[in-house]
Amino acid sequence: xxxxxxxxxxxxxxxxxxxxxxxxxxxxxxxxxxxxxxxxxxxxxxxxxxxxxxxxxxxxxxxxxxxxxxxxxxxxxxxxxxxxxxxxxxxxxxxxxxx
Numbered sequence: 001x002x003x004x005x006x007x008x009x010x011x012x013x014x015x016x017x018x019x020x021x022x023x024x025x026x027x028x029x030x031x032x033x034x035x036x037x038x039x040x041x042x043x044x045x046x047x048x049x050x051x052x053x054x055x056x057x058x059x060x061x062x063x064x065x066x067x068x069x070x071x072x073x074x075x076x077x078x079x080x081x082x083x084x085x086x087x088x089x090x091x092x093x094x095x096x097x098x099x
Contacts, residue, residue: 001043003028004035008073036069 003021006012007028014032018025034042 001040004031004043007032008035008076033069036073037065 003017003023007014007017012020014025014028017023018028021028031043
């Protein structure tokens with residue numbers, strides 16, 4: 001989960017993360033793609049549990065899944081931008097109220 005978060009939060013490439021954490025490039029890529037499409041549930045360890053706990057993970061992503069992942073990523077980015085702007089707006093209001 002930490003590796004995936006570093007990819008999305010810090011923008012680190014799959015290759016950099018793989019070398020830094022001593023895992024394969026393909027594993028990092030798979031984790032990040034599954035996270036984009038299925039969310040945190042895709043990264044849970046299901047060892048010894050029922051297979052995939054109700055979600056279907058596939059190695060072949062169709063065009064719809066890729067588009068959904070792209071839109072989810074875009075939505076998350078916009079939500080983060082909005083949150084930052086709200087905090088900035090609140091800081092500015094507090095600054096001007098003190099004067």
